[in-house]
Amino acid sequence: MRWSVSGGSGATRVPCHDGPVRFQVEHRFAASLGAIVDLLADPAFYLDLDLPDLGRPEVLDSRVEDTRAVVRLRYTLAGSLDASAVSLIGRDHLSWTQELEVDRTAGSGVFRFEADADPRHLHGQGSFGLEGGAVGTLLRFDGEFTVAVPGLGRLVERAVLPRLLHLLEVEAQAADDQLRRLV
Numbered sequence: 001m002r003w004s005v006s007g008g009s010g011a012t013r014v015p016c017h018d019g020p021v022r023f024q025v026e027h028r029f030a031a032s033l034g035a036i037v038d039l040l041a042d043p044a045f046y047l048d049l050d051l052p053d054l055g056r057p058e059v060l061d062s063r064v065e066d067t068r069a070v071v072r073l074r075y076t077l078a079g080s081l082d083a084s085a086v087s088l089i090g091r092d093h094l095s096w097t098q099e100l101e102v103d104r105t106a107g108s109g110v111f112r113f114e115a116d117a118d119p120r121h122l123h124g125q126g127s128f129g130l131e132g133g134a135v136g137t138l139l140r141f142d143g144e145f146t147v148a149v150p151g152l153g154r155l156v157e158r159a160v161l162p163r164l165l166h167l168l169e170v171e172a173q174a175a176d177d178q179l180r181r182l183v
Contacts, residue, residue, distance in 0.1 A: 020144035041069035
């Protein structure tokens with residue numbers, strides 16, 4: 001898996017928030033583009049997903065409309081948060097809703113996520129595309145992540161983003177494992 005992060009020069013800027021942190025994640029699968037599209041659109045895949053520090057997701061919605069599939073999930077951080085995090089989000093737990101919309105014909109889509117407590121302060125979005133090739137399929141996520149908390153947003157984004165990227169890496173590995181079992 002390859003990933004990169006960009007956005008502002010963080011340490012030298014004084015404004016409370018200068019826009020989202022952008023990220024790109026790539027993963028190469030040995031499976032076909034069609035198999036990956038089917039897996040991404042299957043809510044059962046997410047129900048068996050073991051991600052570090054998270055409980056199993058709750059499927060809030062799953063539907064197929066023509067060539068478009070939508071999977072909407074709720075994730076909850078397992079364990080407790082430290083006092084500074086509780087003061088920022090106003091709760092002793094963190095949960096968020098994630099929506100993945102897959103265009104099954106184009107092999108692309110969009111994703112969105114937002115905190116359940118206050119989506120204005122913690123949210124992200126982006127797009128993804130699949131490129132099939134002779135030796136497998138490349139999945140590329142291009143996204144942005146925002147913590148809109150004056151004075152702390154950029155610092156929290158930079159602290160949380162590596163964990164978010166790690167979760168995407170673990171999810172991609174789980175998808176790889178699932179696809180291998182199906183072959």
